[in-house]
Amino acid sequence: MNTKAANSGSGQTQSGRPARLSLADWMPKIVMAPTVLVTLVCIYGYMIWTAVLSFTGSRMLPSYNFVGFEQYERLFNNDRWMVALTNLGIFGGLFIFICLFLGVTLAIFLDQKIRAEGAIRTIYLYPMAISFIVTGTAWKWLLNPTNGLEKMMVDFGFVNFKFDWLINPDMVVYCLVIAAVWQASGFVMALFLAGLRGVDGDLIKAAHLDGASTFTTYRRIILPSLKPVFFSALVVLSHIAIKSFDLVAALTNGGPGYASDLPANFMYTYTFTRSQIGLGSASAMVMLGCVLAILVPYLYSELRGKRHE
């Protein structure tokens, strides 16, 4: 509405012609046009394209012989996919839970007028600045059973210490959790710390005057007011979990066998190295479904919340 007023104003002062004809009024649309085009094609167009491919029998090259839901059937009968999906459940669940727990705890602890808080915060957050490939490389070395953690503990005198998760098909997914928590938990801490600093100080003072202990104040007043931070952290973390690809590539390369595959790695392998484009596309669509299942309720509540304000 404001814009309309401005438009007609300028149209009259500058040229006296109707606003629609002046170049200045078209300029915003002209400069936005490339982005609009690219977004429509490269996000929505490609999404539809992949969806279409997932209903075809495409193998090495995209072809358009439609086979209905056959690829999805094959996908969910594929043991490797089911392992990847299960891994995502374990990895995602633990990763999100531990990150939230560590993040909240460290943020609360750091918020107690700690000396050298800045330095500690910097240390907690630096892993977020580096690539998952570097993180994977580092943890691959730390967790390797011959020269890594196991040997160090044996050297320190724990002769029977055993730690072979990296080569144990049942445990390898927990190695992914450790490395991913190392990388992302500092970030959750930063989110919550920012949230804690935004809590109304008077509210806390009032609670203390009423005789509430520090613990009660946190549990009953401060933490409930951080609900929005909690939800955005949840969305970001689940997003990281579903998209995790590079960490697996660097830390385990999906192994041993395919015991530590995640859906993103499955999709890449089938699409680009195994020439199963149809199946790969179907797996990509399932991943998209997972993201939307989290995102749509979140955006919906965000937008609704704003309208109420």
Next chain:
Amino acid sequence: MSNNAIGRKTSGVDKALRVALYTVLLVAAAFYLIPFIVMLITSLKDVEEIRTGNLLSLPAALNFDSWAKAWSSACTGSSCGGISPYFMNSFQIVLPAVAISTLVGAINGYVISLWKFRGSDLFFAAMLVGCFIPFQVILLPMAQTLGWLGIANTASGLVFVHVVYGVAFTTLFFRNFYQSIPSELVKAARLDGAGFFTIFYRIILPVSTPIIVVTVIWQFTQIWNDFLFGVAFSGFDTQPVTVALNNLVNTSFGGKEYNVDMAAAIIAALPTLAVYVFAGKYFVRGLTAGAVKG
């Protein structure tokens, strides 16, 4: 504020609590720091010391051979020229991609917040979805498109991809920042006869420094650390450093050289770590802006 109560009386219990608090914080700090320290120590040892020692045993002498090897002669898959060429590739991809996506994001944000037109808000919402889609959904069509455009396996191709999928974020950053600029300012400037670009250049850009810094740092970190696009869309000699590092670590001619792996990993992490150390405040702001949308 919340622990005024603790500050006032220093009973034994409070002191003990305080000690426990610091202990937890320091243990956590060790958890985050030790992997990097181990990487650094390992990169300075020779192969023999790695075999006989353990993760935390210190090298007898500072030995930078593995750094030299990682930089210029380690084998990464097909070639044996170290990771230096790929390090340069990353810069060739990152610098134009950051510059273009930031500029486009600034102009988009300017339009969406100060030159609203019918459908611009709806379009912004549609664009936000682009921040969140798993890129697996666009990989194959994008590979085909790059082939048609004749930029498959080139640095320009990767710049294109990073710009296309980075613009959603940069637009979001600038849009949120420009929301606080009163639209009366633009109206007044238009009455004075200033055009679209004049207003942007003379009024908007001069106040945008903080958000430009945040956006540049965010984009730099994202694109430098990218692996998925790098591995899917690059050719043998256009690989970014993350892909080369992964190849180096997974190449096993002869014995495994963990010292070279670690040196290469630190080299690959240095640019973003440097950004973090020197501009941590802006890095954090980008992270939180990327997380708390609206």
